[in-house]
Amino acid sequence: MxxxxxxxxxxxxxxxxxxxxxxxxHKIGADKISSTALAARMELTASQVRQDLxxxxxxxxxxxxxxxxxxxxxxxxxxxxSGPRSAIIIGMGNLGHTLCNNFxxxxxxxxxxxAFDANxxxxxxxxxxxxxxxxxxxxxxxxxxxxxxxxxxxxxxxxPAIAHRLVQNGIKGIWNFTNTDLNETRxxxxxxxxxxxxxxxxxRIKTSNL
Amino acid sequence: MxxxxxxxxxxxxxxxxxxxxxxxxHKIGADKISSTALAARMELTASQVRQDLxxxxxxxxxxxxxxxxxxxxxxxxxxxxSGPRSAIIIGMGNLGHTLCNNFxxxxxxxxxxxAFDANxxxxxxxxxxxxxxxxxxxxxxxxxxxxxxxxxxxxxxxxPAIAHRLVQNGIKGIWNFTNTDLNETRxxxxxxxxxxxxxxxxxRIKTSNL
Numbered sequence: 001m002x003x004x005x006x007x008x009x010x011x012x013x014x015x016x017x018x019x020x021x022x023x024x025x026h027k028i029g030a031d032k033i034s035s036t037a038l039a040a041r042m043e044l045t046a047s048q049v050r051q052d053l054x055x056x057x058x059x060x061x062x063x064x065x066x067x068x069x070x071x072x073x074x075x076x077x078x079x080x081x082s083g084p085r086s087a088i089i090i091g092m093g094n095l096g097h098t099l100c101n102n103f104x105x106x107x108x109x110x111x112x113x114x115a116f117d118a119n120x121x122x123x124x125x126x127x128x129x130x131x132x133x134x135x136x137x138x139x140x141x142x143x144x145x146x147x148x149x150x151x152x153x154x155x156x157x158x159x160p161a162i163a164h165r166l167v168q169n170g171i172k173g174i175w176n177f178t179n180t181d182l183n184e185t186r187x188x189x190x191x192x193x194x195x196x197x198x199x200x201x202x203x204r205i206k207t208s209n210l
Numbered sequence: 211m212x213x214x215x216x217x218x219x220x221x222x223x224x225x226x227x228x229x230x231x232x233x234x235x236h237k238i239g240a241d242k243i244s245s246t247a248l249a250a251r252m253e254l255t256a257s258q259v260r261q262d263l264x265x266x267x268x269x270x271x272x273x274x275x276x277x278x279x280x281x282x283x284x285x286x287x288x289x290x291x292s293g294p295r296s297a298i299i300i301g302m303g304n305l306g307h308t309l310c311n312n313f314x315x316x317x318x319x320x321x322x323x324x325a326f327d328a329n330x331x332x333x334x335x336x337x338x339x340x341x342x343x344x345x346x347x348x349x350x351x352x353x354x355x356x357x358x359x360x361x362x363x364x365x366x367x368x369x370p371a372i373a374h375r376l377v378q379n380g381i382k383g384i385w386n387f388t389n390t391d392l393n394e395t396r397x398x399x400x401x402x403x404x405x406x407x408x409x410x411x412x413x414r415i416k417t418s419n420l
Contacts, residue, residue: 098304199229
């Protein structure tokens with residue numbers, strides 16, 4: 001697949017959205033779509049759609065548009081979703097349970113291998129077929145199974161130290177729900193920050209005319 | 211407070227992060243901080259910090275830096291966190307429960323008034339002092355209590371229709387966890403999209419040299 005050497009993160013972050021819309025189009029039986037129609041669905045401009053997708057190869061044909069199934073498969077490949085890479089969860093409170101029970105890691109390119117917690121009340125339990133292990137055994141597990149990423153759903157206070165330990169254990173990526181910035185330069189960190197998001201909504205409402 | 215008329219969303223989205231770091235500085239008893247030191251904590255440049263904060267007023271003093279407590283209070287005011295505005299949750303599955311039980315809405319400028327679900331098994335229950343009401347009573351509740359925002363933690367399929375109904379009921383903002391794009395132009399939508407985020411991490415790992 002031809003790909004521009006440097007693709008901006010803004011474009012990369014739109015790829016999963018393109019894929020979502022193509023999945024929906026596929027579900028309703030659409031086999032092709034124009035850049036104009038795809039742009040309208042996604043509230044982008046047709047030119048932006050073409051520019052975004054051109055970063056990764058030639059998918060469209062003038063006068064025809066995009067083949068939905070081909071573009072969908074191509075974007076999944078570009079994102080690396082057929083991996084699968086392996087993930088572990090650190091922190092089996094409510095959010096850890098919710099992710100284990102309800103979130104499809106496999107659809108996002110990962111298989112979930114284990115969960116860890118420090119609380120004796122949850123250690124040893126099994127949540128959605130995932131065994132909860134003692135955080136004390138983290139190093140041993142990492143050395144045996146070499147997970148690619150860790151999902152951090154533990155409290156903010158211990159998060160930086162755990163992140164550091166994970167990186168020392170070869171973790172390449174951290175999906176960080178802890179509402180704290182992790183200054184780990186040796187791993188890729190993707191943050192989901194509930195409070196930052198809701199505060200932003202608060203600001204937008206305050207400054208809007210609604 | 212003097213404020214530039216148009217502040218870019220990229221700057222707005224950094225405000226909660228500034229506030230978080232100032233909260234931490236306050237906790238450890240720091241009373242002032244230079245733009246250079248604040249920038250280092252946040253992995254920004256000193257010039258970016260000064261530019262960002264200058265969008266909202268004059269907070270720093272050359273040779274002194276920023277007064278932590280004053281800047282912290284000012285950013286909280288700018289974000290509108292002392293509101294409080296009112297919120298409701300739609301969808302009391304695992305994620306709805308997790309947010310009710312573990313997330314501090316008040317710290318983000320909101321008070322949570324009620325939760326709604328269609329499942330008779332949860333309707334009538336009380337989660338973290340929040341009563342779960344029947345989704346059938348949504349219009350009646352909105353007309354009596356006029357909530358400002360709705361948190362959508364329901365499945366993707368019914369989300370667009372519910373969002374539309376909420377907007378017709380005067381909802382100004384939607385905090386959207388449903389992994390679907392809501393084309394509601396009459397409300398401000400802030401998305402938290404787990405799958406998009408994890409797919410982005412997948413891409414970044416695939417294309418990195420880690």
